[in-house]
Amino acid sequence: MNTTIKHKLELLPDSPGCYIHKDKKGTIIYVGKAKNLKNRVRSYFQGSHDTKTELLVSEIEDFEFIVTESNTEALLLEINLIQENKPKYNIRLKDDKSYPYIKISNEIYPRLLITRQVKKQDGIYFGPYPDARAATEIKRLLDRLFPFKKCTNPANKVCFYYHLGQCHAHTICKTNQAYWNGLKEDVKNFLNGKDDKIIHQLRDKMEKAATLMEFERAAEYRDLIQAIGLLRTKQRVMHQDMIDRDIFGYYVEKGWMCVQVFFVRQGKLIQRDVNLFPYYNEPEEDFLTYIGQFYRDSKHFLPKEIFIPQDIDQDMVKALVDTKVVKPQKGEKKQLVNLAIKNARISLQQKFDLLEKDVKKTHGAIENLGELLNIPKPVRIEAFDNSNIQGTSPISAMVVFVDGKASKKEYRKYKIKTVVGPDDYASMREVIYRRYSRVLKDGLTPPDLIIIDGGQGQVNVARDVIVNRLGLDIPIAGLQKNDKHQTHELLFGDPLQVIDLPRNSEEFFLLHRIQDEVHRFAIHFHRQLRSKNSFSSKLDGIAGLGPKRKQALMKHFKNLTNIQEADIEDIINCGVPRNVAELVKERLNSNDSD
Missing domain, CATH: 3.40.1440.10 (GIY-YIG endonuclease)
Known part of the structure; x- marks a missing residue:
């Protein structure tokens, strides 16, 4: 391997x-x-x-x-x-057998069969299916829906399936050739996705059975409707209209775009094209450029229509390609576009994960980053990010990367102690001082590079603390985001300058990953803190509800909403006396109505 x-x-x-x-x-x-x-x-x-x-x-x-x-x-x-x-x-691997088909035999009383041989004038064939298991799965459903012959009894003797309504191959049923031809047409329509007629019939039977209190029979009809619903999903990969079309979906992350194109030919999804590349403009603009170039390549056939995602300008695509352009709004066609987008997201994430696992490339990125910044190889990198929402509960977080990998046991969380309100510079000053005065005091390993999630102001504040207050010599860089909160520029030097860092470089990916991780860690900590504070404040002051009982409630219900919606008995079962449980409900309900 x-x-x-x-x-x-x-x-x-x-x-x-x-x-x-x-x-x-x-x-x-x-x-x-x-x-x-x-x-x-x-x-x-x-x-x-x-x-x-x-x-x-x-x-x-x-x-x-x-x-x-x-x-x-x-x-x-x-x-x-x-x-x-x-x-x-x-x-x-299929033992040299041909693929299985489902066949409706050409007999007086037709049967549904699974066969591997196709003979002309011998019946109607559906398939092929990849194996007997697949064919059997679909035939089992057809047997329950359509009353073809299922027994070996003579025509004048009814069978078990007759009583279930699943076999009409008996003289008592008074069927004729027109009836069986109609049944064959129903099967053909059903397997081509035109199954509304069958569903309506089953729903009527289910409602009738329920009215007559024949609940077991009603449940059988319900299960059949659900089974048909599963089979209907085939329309995303097989379309009965037989139109050639291309399905486009795309996803962007960390400066990269992945475009997936599903090729549907003769109504069947038969192939896909995957392309990953760095983008530099707005994602929608680069996607339009991609489509314009896609069909200029002679190897790509221009189908009768193409599907595009919702956020793409339909008129712009029409100006680029000489074919019908569709932006599906609902139903199976929109789900097919969503499936292309989903696969694009997974492909892009897989690329990033593979890069992260490639130790050689990661080490190369660290060395190249050091050369780019003209510093020794930054084996140990510490990154900081502040978080506050509407000025409440300001916090900061630090993550550590060693040899390009996250060292989560060394992550640190900081509650801001000396700053009132949303002052990002003052918060950064406090946290940098607390962290690196501790490094000096306890003889901890200092980083080779400090990364600040912010622009010039935050970097200058951190440098002032490191150099002027603590007398340390540690390089500091800033990662500045654009108005869409995406990593945009690397700032470094004295005075600060924008470092030219290509988006498709391993160094850019490494820095982007570090920035994403510190931001995630900060937001996670902030949400934990707000949730804890909110939970505590609303339950504080309730007579008889001490820290242990509050902890028991939080452990069981997870949040205040669940407590508010719970019955008194559910709260009592958490070890809370009835009179205290009533006070809890009263407090939460009064807060809700304020």
């Missing part, structure tokens, strides 16, 4: 979807589907396998995956991908 596969296995999501194994040439050699991608894909590289699977694993050099919303979607996408790519091991 190579390093890339090892790292990618650690980052797999728990979602359903399809996985695509590739060999050293990048050729797709196997396509599979999974309810849980993490568990299924990892299983190939763990434990022992039969000879055929071991041969497959020995050729896997890389893999990718497509996340879907359900196992049914994954199943149908798998069919499309296998039909389009014809991976060699999908053929070998």
Whole structure:
């Protein structure tokens, strides 16, 4: 197992979807589907396998995956991908049998069958399906919905299924050829996604059964409706209109953009294109530039229509491409765009996670950062961020990165003690002094670089404390954000200057990751503090409700809203006397009505 596969296995999501194994040439050699991608894909590289699977694993050099919303979607996408790519091991691993189909036999009383042989004039065939399990899953649902022949009884003798309403192959049913032709058409429409008729019929039967208090029968109809609902999700990967279309979705984070394009051909999602690149303008502008360039490349076929996300200017796209441009507002088409966006987000996150796990690149980023700032290699970096919301509960937080990795055991939280109101400069002055006077006093390891989440003012305040008050010589840099709260500029030097740092560099990614982490840690601490203060203040002063009882309530109910909505008995069960529980409810209800 190579390093890339090892790292990618650690980052797999728990979602359903399809996985695509590739060999050293990048050729797709196997396509599979999974309810849980993490568990299924990892299983190939763990434990022992039969000879055929071991041969497959020995050729896997890389893999990718497509996340879907359900196992049914994954199943149908798998069919499309296998039909389009014809991976060699999908053929070998099925024991040289052809793919299974569901067949409606051409008989007086037609039957639903699973077969691997297609014969002309022998019936109606649906499929193919990737394996017998998939075909059986769908046939089982069809058997419950459509009363084709299911028994071996002669026509004049009814069977068990007749009494269930699932077999009309008996003379007592008085069926004719027109009836069976209509039933075949219903199955064809149902498997093509036109199942509203069936759902309405089942809903009417369910309501009628409930009215007659036949609740078990009503529950059966309910379960059938739910099962159909799962099968309906196939419309996201298979469309009955058979139109060729491209589905665009994109996601941006940390100065990077990922664009995913799903190619739908003849109504089937058969392939995707993934592109990751740094962006420099507004995300919407760079996305438009991408689309404009996408179809200028001769290898990309221009379909009859393309779908784009909600935040993209439809008229601008129409000016770029000579085809129908659709911005889906609701339903399955919008869900397909959302699926492309979801996969773009996962792909981008995987890129960042892989970079973080690549020790060699991280070490290189640290060395390059030192050279860029003309300082020794910053092995230990400490970063600070302040947080206050509307001037209340001001706090600061510090995170530590050693060799490019977060050292969480060394993180520190600071409640601001000497500052009243939202004074960011004064808060920074206090925290920097408290931290590094402690470093001097206790002989702690000083950092090689201090990073301040802020601009020129905050950096100058920190430098004044470090140099003039404490007499230390520690380099200090500032990470300034733009109006969209995204990392924008690196400030360093005396006087401060903007350091030219390319967005697609490992150094930029390292600094961005540090800034995100200190901001996350500060916000998390601030929310904890506000929640604790809010909880304490509203319950303070209630006779009989001491610290232990308040703690018990918080542990059980998690927040004040849950206590407010709870019954008196629920509060009493937490060890609170009845008279005190009544006072708690009275206090919270009075606060709510103020």
